[in-house]
Structure formats: C-alpha cells, structure tokens
Amino acid sequence: MKVAIFYFSATGVTHQIAQEIQNNLQIQDSNDPIIVNMFNILYPSVQAKSVIFSDYDVCFFGFPVYAGRLPRIAEEWFLKQKGESCPCAMFFTYGGRLLENANQVTYHLLTRANFRPILSAEFLGRHSFNVAKGWKLCEDRPNAEDFHIAREFSQKAIELIRNPEVHFQINMDDFHYTPAVLSTSTQRSAFHPSRFGEGCSMCRQCEIECPVNAMNADTGEVHLATCLQCMHCVSICPDHVLKIDDVTEKFPNFMNRWHLTSEIVAKKQSLFYSSYPEKKMLLASENQHRNNTIHFFGEKI
Numbered sequence: 001m002k003v004a005i006f007y008f009s010a011t012g013v014t015h016q017i018a019q020e021i022q023n024n025l026q027i028q029d030s031n032d033p034i035i036v037n038m039f040n041i042l043y044p045s046v047q048a049k050s051v052i053f054s055d056y057d058v059c060f061f062g063f064p065v066y067a068g069r070l071p072r073i074a075e076e077w078f079l080k081q082k083g084e085s086c087p088c089a090m091f092f093t094y095g096g097r098l099l100e101n102a103n104q105v106t107y108h109l110l111t112r113a114n115f116r117p118i119l120s121a122e123f124l125g126r127h128s129f130n131v132a133k134g135w136k137l138c139e140d141r142p143n144a145e146d147f148h149i150a151r152e153f154s155q156k157a158i159e160l161i162r163n164p165e166v167h168f169q170i171n172m173d174d175f176h177y178t179p180a181v182l183s184t185s186t187q188r189s190a191f192h193p194s195r196f197g198e199g200c201s202m203c204r205q206c207e208i209e210c211p212v213n214a215m216n217a218d219t220g221e222v223h224l225a226t227c228l229q230c231m232h233c234v235s236i237c238p239d240h241v242l243k244i245d246d247v248t249e250k251f252p253n254f255m256n257r258w259h260l261t262s263e264i265v266a267k268k269q270s271l272f273y274s275s276y277p278e279k280k281m282l283l284a285s286e287n288q289h290r291n292n293t294i295h296f297f298g299e300k301i
Helices: 013-026 072-078 102-112 144-160 205-209 232-236 250-257 262-267
Strands: 002-007 035-040 058-064 087-094 116-124 271-273
Touching: 002 013, 013 035, 013 058, 013 087, 013 144, 058 102, 058 144, 072 102, 087 102, 087 144, 102 116, 116 144, 144 271, 205 232
Parallel strands: 002 035, 002 058, 058 087, 087 116
Antiparallel strands: 116 271
C-alpha cells in the first residue's frame, strides 16, 4: 500500500502529527507493507511538484488553522490539484481556539479537486504565536494523548479506504467559498516578524524558506500584505534575532474575545470523526465546552 501525507508545518506542530501518522502506518504488521511519503508544502519546491494522486491508495492532508481556515498558500496549492478520486483523510492542528471554517473550506477544496474524503481529525498543538513574549496557548501540546489519537486516526483511515462507499459528509447547502486574499493593510501589526538586535549572521534562511517570499533578509522586514504570520522564520532563525512584539497586553483580550480560559483550553481534546458535525466516530470524548452550532464565515445556520 502506498500512502502520501501532504501537510503545511511552519513551527513543527503539524509535522509532529504527520510524523506520528507515518510512524504508525509503517510499523503495521501486514503482508501488504505500507510505504508512506511525506511532503511539507511549506516549501516552494514541494508546492511546485507535480503529483499523480492515482499513484497512492490514500492521501492525508494536514494543516494548521489560521483565523479559522487553511494557510493561504495551502488553499492556492489545492486549487491546482487533480485528485483522480483518490481517498483522503484531512487533519487540522490548532492552538486552542476553534477550527471555525477549516473543515468546510478543506472539504470544498478536496471535492472540487475530485478527491474522496473519508475522515477528518483535529489536534491540539502549541499556538504559533507562542514565539512571542506574553502569549501562552497549548504550550505542552501535542502530548501523549494527542499522539495516541493520531495513531488511531491513521489506522481508521486505512480501514475505511477498503470500503468504496465511505464518504466524509458535510452539509454544504449554505456554504459559499471565498478564496483567500492578500491583506490590504499597510500597517505593521504586533504579529509581523522583524529583526531585533545586532547578532544576525545573514544566513538568509528566513528569506530562503519563507513559503510566500515575504521576508527580506537585508532589511529584516516582511512584506506586510504577503506575510502569512506563520512564524516559520522566527522558529528557524539560528541567531534568534527574528521576533514579534511583546504581546503580554494583547493576550488577555484575545482570551476574552474567544471566551477562553486556561482551564477551558486544558480540557480540550484531540478527536476524529467520519462526518461533520453529526455521527462522529470518536476515540476521545467530545469536548464538553464545544459549541455545536456550525459557523460559515461568521453566519450561523
């Protein structure tokens, strides 16, 4: 059996889940060994790679959730793909807030590209803004329980592809996809990376590895409209001179806006399901605090 995992990981969290899925599948004791290839579409060379999805028995697609949907570059990548009816499972990592529209957007993109979705999952992970002073969300996630759910999720996906009648279902009657767009703001926010200090060795890794070519290593600044605020440049800087602002005063406002407390976030669990939001196939108990109302770009239905 041949499996592909396509994912976007800027700070390493989604990579950890993808790695756990890969490791679990490759140790299966079977007469049909599972070969797993992983591709991080953070990198332009991977984004540009032509993929023949019919070469795979199943694909996994994993993304962090940025403001309720996929990273812009991931959506743009999807729009170029042809799924050739390949079965697929999707998974999301998030820093304790909400998935919001991530399932619906991804389901739309997958079915539009002629993939066959069979399963979805969500995993808690360190919030990407934790690189800033004063921001602390899901600092110890993913943990052992999250990895356990990732292993169970991968196993269930392999079981489901053997049934061609299995489909992941989302009612999309009131859903209207709006493509991700560049920001029009010319104002730098606290969450745009910049170079601080004099210790830069000019290795230029920030510029080389920026998924949207937003970083200028010479100036140490990003192009504001292009930057994803994914924090990859901050995470990989060997000199630790790329930073975002101290957000100690902003963090409580964020928590209040989303009705979060440290206790609520700590109780959140990773889980997976075969349809959304009903008929969930869970191996982790449903979160007590979760709001079951579906939101489509801010409108309740």
